[in-house]
């Protein structure tokens with residue numbers, strides 16, 4: 424618990440915990456942003472003040488992820504859900520795409536894409552409640568596929584692609600919503616990366632899209648709304664219309680926080696350390712069990728169960744009284760889920776494991 428502000432340890436899958444330092448800066452700058460005499464919420468998105476905010480945010484993200492010059496960074500709205508539509512609308516040329524379905528979000532994206540073309544499910548882990556990542560080294564990739572789609576970290580089920588699929592030369596599209604900026608990634612391996620920021624980066628309402636320039640298309644279907652064209656947003660540096668201005672500002676603060684911390688290599692190291700504490704405990708616990716195959720485990724979302732709904736409920740209640748909140752698993756999985764995103768301090772994970780140990784002793 425953060426004594427100063429009486430804050431709980433928030434294990435929510437999203438919207439999720441943000442770094443205290445970032446919230447403090449936002450607070451300090453709330454009423455008068457850098458002598459502008461106003462809050463960032465009140466600043467014109469066409470002003471010099473805002474121009475600097477959005478440009479700095481983009482540059483810091485480029486530095487953090489080492490984004491090559493031939494990729495555009497877009498700050499959009501509409502949630503990850505809108506990307507389920509924007510991706511096929513903008514990327515389908517042959518009208519064919521291959522989807523790897525490793526959870527609810529990938530499945531939703533797959534279902535949504537059906538509206539726009541011939542969409543194939545080339546692999547799935549639904550047979551075992553999405554508790555693993557299938558072998559994607561030699562899939563039946565369609566010869567005319569415009570792209571191969573994955574959800575890289577499955578927020579609900581707690582699995583993560585530790586090796587990218589072999590797309591056999593096709594463009595890879597990744598929903599990184601719940602692992603964005605949790606570790607370094609090689610952007611050049613992707614045609615398009617997108618992430619809703621409310622999991623690991625900022626307040627809900629901002630989508631970050633990183634897209635290779637040659638995938639920006641002018642010749643979109645006539646019916647495509649202007650707002651759903653990546654090219655429109657890219658040509659206008661995410662200022663075609665009023666962007667989610669305050670949210671982008673907070674994302675920018677988080678990028679600065681990450682840079683100060685030592686970047687994504689350092690973040691990865693910290694995330695691995697945190698996850699190890701929890702997984703090591705789960706592996707030896709007599710009461711709690713992880714629900715995911717070991718080699719598919721996520722660093723960000725850790726689902727676990729006791730095997731009894733009643734016991735799960737009791738645990739969630741008692742944990743809450745200890746200031747360990749939002750531990751209830753997704754309604755489709757049950758049990759518990761601890762989301763331990765970038766901003767979750769190691770003390771929070773230790774406090775959780777200490778409490779689990781105590782609970783186990785009392786209830787076994």
Ligand SMILES: *Cc1c(COP(=O)(O)O)cnc(C)c1O
Nearest residue numbers: 502503504528578598600601619
């Ligand atoms: C949360 C989440 C979504 C849905 O995000 P919205 O912003 O609510 O549309 C999609 N994909 C992943 C991986 C998520 O974690």
